[in-house]
Amino acid sequence: MRPIDSTLSIVDVGHGNCAVLVDTAGVVVIDAGPGTALLEFLEQEGIAKVDVVLISHADKDHIGGLVALISSQRYEVDVIRINSDALKDSKLWDDLLFSLNKAFFAGAVQFNVSLTVADSGRFDRGDVHIEILAPDLYIAGRGPGSTDRDGRRLTSNSVSAVIRLIKDQTPIALLTGDLDEVGLDNLINNNLDCRAPVLVFPHHGGRPGMADTTAFTKRLVDLVQPETVIFSVRRGGQNNNPRPDIVRAVRESLPNVRVACTQLSKRCAANVPANQPTHLVDKYADGRQTNGCCGGTFVINLSEDNRPLFPVLQDHAEFIHANAETALCEEPLN
Amino acid sequence: MSKVHLRFATDILRRFGEELNPNPDQGILELVKNAYDADARHCTIELISTGAPGGTITVSDDGDGMEESDIEDGWLVLGRSPKIATERTRLGRIPAGNKGLGRLAALRMGKTTSLITYPRNDPQREYQLLIDWTKFAAADVVEDVPLNLISRSRTNQLHHGSLITIADVAIPLTRTEVKRLARGILLLADPFGDEQSGFHPVLKAPEFKDLERLVQAKYFNDAEFHLRVDVDANGHASAVVTDYRGQALFGADHKELSSEPIYRCPPAEFDLWVFILSNTTFSSRPTSIEEVRTWLREFGGVHLYLNGLRVAPYGNPGNDWLDMNLHRVQHPELRPGTNTSIGRFSVTDLDNKLRQKTDRSGIVEDEAFNELKRIAQDALKWMARERLRAREITRTKERTEAPKDVEQAKENLEKVVNSLPTRSRTRVKKQLDQYERVRQKETQVLRKEVQLYRTLGTAGITASVFAHESRNPIRLIIHNAKLLIRRAKDGLFKRKDVAALEQPLERVLRQGQTLQSFTHLTLTLIDHDKRRIGKVDVHERVKGVLQAFDSLAKERKVQVIPNYAPGSPYFRGSDAAFESILTNLIVNSLKAFELVPPGPRTIAVSTELIGETVAIRVADNGPGIQGIAVKNIWLPGETTYANGTGLGLTIVQDSVRDLGGSVDVIPKGALGGAEFVVEIPILGA
């Protein structure tokens, strides 16, 4: 086991979300990502026990990752919270219940289907205060498939949990799951403080439901006022995230923002670098095997007052200049 | 008052010519008909480079040619109705005649047209006319363009005829148009090419060699049977019936043909080509049934040639001097009629036994002539018997296997009919017979369809075997190509490392050749000639299949050992049916070997004559019949292979039945593995 600083890692899991908070009294995982990325990350970090797993919303891809985590039988898990039972009658749900039942560590797990504003603070494991800013009780109660107060349809993305991490009363980061326009509106209506220096953009920088992407983006970054916006994306894939119009809207709204992606989009570089990059943080990153990382796994060192974000801007920018001829984060805006 | 004339703008040439006759082949055909009307014996139509613009068409003949008046008042006059059709030509032909507008269109196909003619009636002179159509385009009215008819004295006074040259043809001739031209020529030509009085047009079209050949070959290849009878100077006859490829099916000596010891007539040769004009028979052929029907309507029936000269009216449309149509009515399936056959009786009569009637309406019908008729009638009767015998061999098998319930139903029906009052009984019986006939026809049609699908099924199975096999050669070719590219990039060739280049290329070549041999068999299986009914020479076909599988067997390290009985057994059927049987059995053996550990692999193919049948055995030293009950191997869809179709043995069994034979399996046969025995009734050895 290596000496562990308190850290928040935004893990490069390819197309998916995964954040791992290593705090003084425990480990909290927010979204499990697809495949084995989280498993590899935990193994590399020497973590054998995950105290809390929070799943921001119940959809196929997110539940799958949780099933993999439990069924791997390598990591003890104490508490699991999924924010809705939208998948309740599906075979996948049964797969989850089965693995909770039959996987060896699963006996003592506290498993609950509920993750709302009412749970703020319930999952703190050390110095970091975990605030649940969404969904509120109303829309959580209504659930996906139903409608909100304004009669708009709620999808599982609309009721995505939005989680803000705060230490010493200073916000660290905002994790937004796959929040869409309806969810954002409800969030804004509740007049909560959503500001944070690091924003993990919803839905991997892809289309937020039916909304006008530029308007959505501007409203969100206005609300959060981040210094850094992270896109957790996979190189290639059908959608080729992040969308250029979203990146553009972010940079137009926040002239000094740092835009950072976990993997290197094909839009930014037609080919991956021939040599292994040297700027990446020394933690598991899914894109590493194929040299497909851009920022790779991002780590915020919480033990230092200024909460530095790694890889640092300078090293990352050097990499981008050398390898990403058409980088979206460097495009001239006019 | 002033004298004016009705005049024609030059445009009218186009209107009467090309616009009225848009098909160039029709125009050229009119030129050919002109040659026929001029009593030409030979006419050569030559297409030179007509596949592209700027070609040349020439029509030359050895007819009577034209004198000045013929040209001025005939050839150059357009639009006049032809003379009355009954006035025959010098050679007795009914002129085809025409208004000349088609001719106009043909002549206008090129920029210039030249006519050179050597009139028979004026051996001293020849005439030449050159028409430059561009001059007409430049003029206002037709009358404004003068044409110079040049008259010259002739050196060669024996030759007569005309030569028309259409030069610089603007629009290329399409294949369809040349095809139509070829067909039209065919219908004008004498089918037997009689030099003396017949019309002998020849098409020279190097770009369309196959159509050229069509005009030469006519439709004899589409006949089902060819009967040939030879009567020698002693009045002894012998006959043979061959299939369309010339392979003998039935043969007879004098005793089998005639009850009397000799034929009392001069030596003769009788050829008859018999056609079966049904849609199913023609379905897979390039010639259409309509074409053949039209040709037979024109030329069908038996023509009589006495000492090389054709004697009318024998073989003319409507003439049935051998009473063929009468017999056909009685036995439509076994007797040819004048519309379904074409033949020639060639008699060498040096003693004048056959005398022509004074009015030239035929031959005096005394003994010599009647004996000729008897030859034909005896031969036709014999042929019908042989065809019946061949059919019955197959039908007997079918009858014995007719499902019991059909037989039972028939019996019950007969009982009911017999219990009816006499008057209605006869009527009902008649209707039932008619119904039975119609149903049997339907069954035959269906049977033919089934056979077609069966051979396609075999072609499919074989194709999939070879497609599977082809993957390896293809992969090797690609692999070696990549290897060579990489080596080229690494500069190996610069260093002149010959071996590094040579060996991969040799592998590419070898694998390419293996691929070729694989595709060859599959393609020959679907060749339409293979599906035609004809003589099937068992040993030749077995050799053919074994040869086609040779490279595959070598690849799989399988030894194939053939063993042929003495003689050449044969039967009447289609090559495709027989080949599918053997192909499927061999494919089966090859597959079976994959289930056993490495070791010597052998397939033994042998033939044996047993009475009136040939037994073909395919035995291997594979695992035998495993994992499936022996009686079930014939069922469609039953397979013990992961990707098998389960159709191979079903096809074998059905094809064998179609040939009137039987097939059986010995689960552990001569070599230790499965042994299949196919027995087929033969016509001869």
Add this chain to the structure above:
Amino acid sequence: MALVLSGTNIERVGVVDDSEDTRDTISDELQDAQLEPAPFDGPFGTLNDLIGTVAAAADAVVCDHHLSPRNYAPCTGAEAVANWYANRFPAVLVTRYEKAEIEEIRKFRRSIPSLIPSDEANPDTIVKGLQTCIEEFKGLFIPPRKPWPNMFRVDDIDVNANPVQVYVVVPGWQPSEAIRLTLDMFPEALREHVKPDERFFAVMNMGAETQEDLYFDNIEYRGK
């Protein structure tokens, strides 16, 4: 001519394939990779014969999957490579990636670290393949090969096919993709439980990129 791959000396590499031209092609590739090819003409009467002869005469082997058509060996290449793997003899399997093959290979996939498509066997892929194999012997797995205990669910079963096909879903890998297995991959004692909606545990390479690469080892049944 020799290479040191992950600390192991590789000089002679056997070539096992039932087609002579293919053996020669692969031999050429090995030469270009600075290795000494050792093609085997066969035939081999038993699996053990093949395993032993090659292991005694070479340091590693490139083996084709199809060995039976041309009267060469009584087993498949997958089986042979798995055997060599068990004996820590570096082996690479060459395959045409046809559907029927994938199933045959999957049975042994846990022991087949490298699969090379037949027309892509070149110095790079062969050396990389041998290297991956040698690393696995040391317990070092690349993420797409790393074994993870996990669960799967039976989605459908086709008893009419030969061999019987079992379609399974691995939710932790891809919840919406059905993977085709054959019934004989399940231990005999468990086959009665192989029915739709039944769930099993197994060791699988959850990091596999495509379903062709997935192996299912140590299948266990723990009840409903």
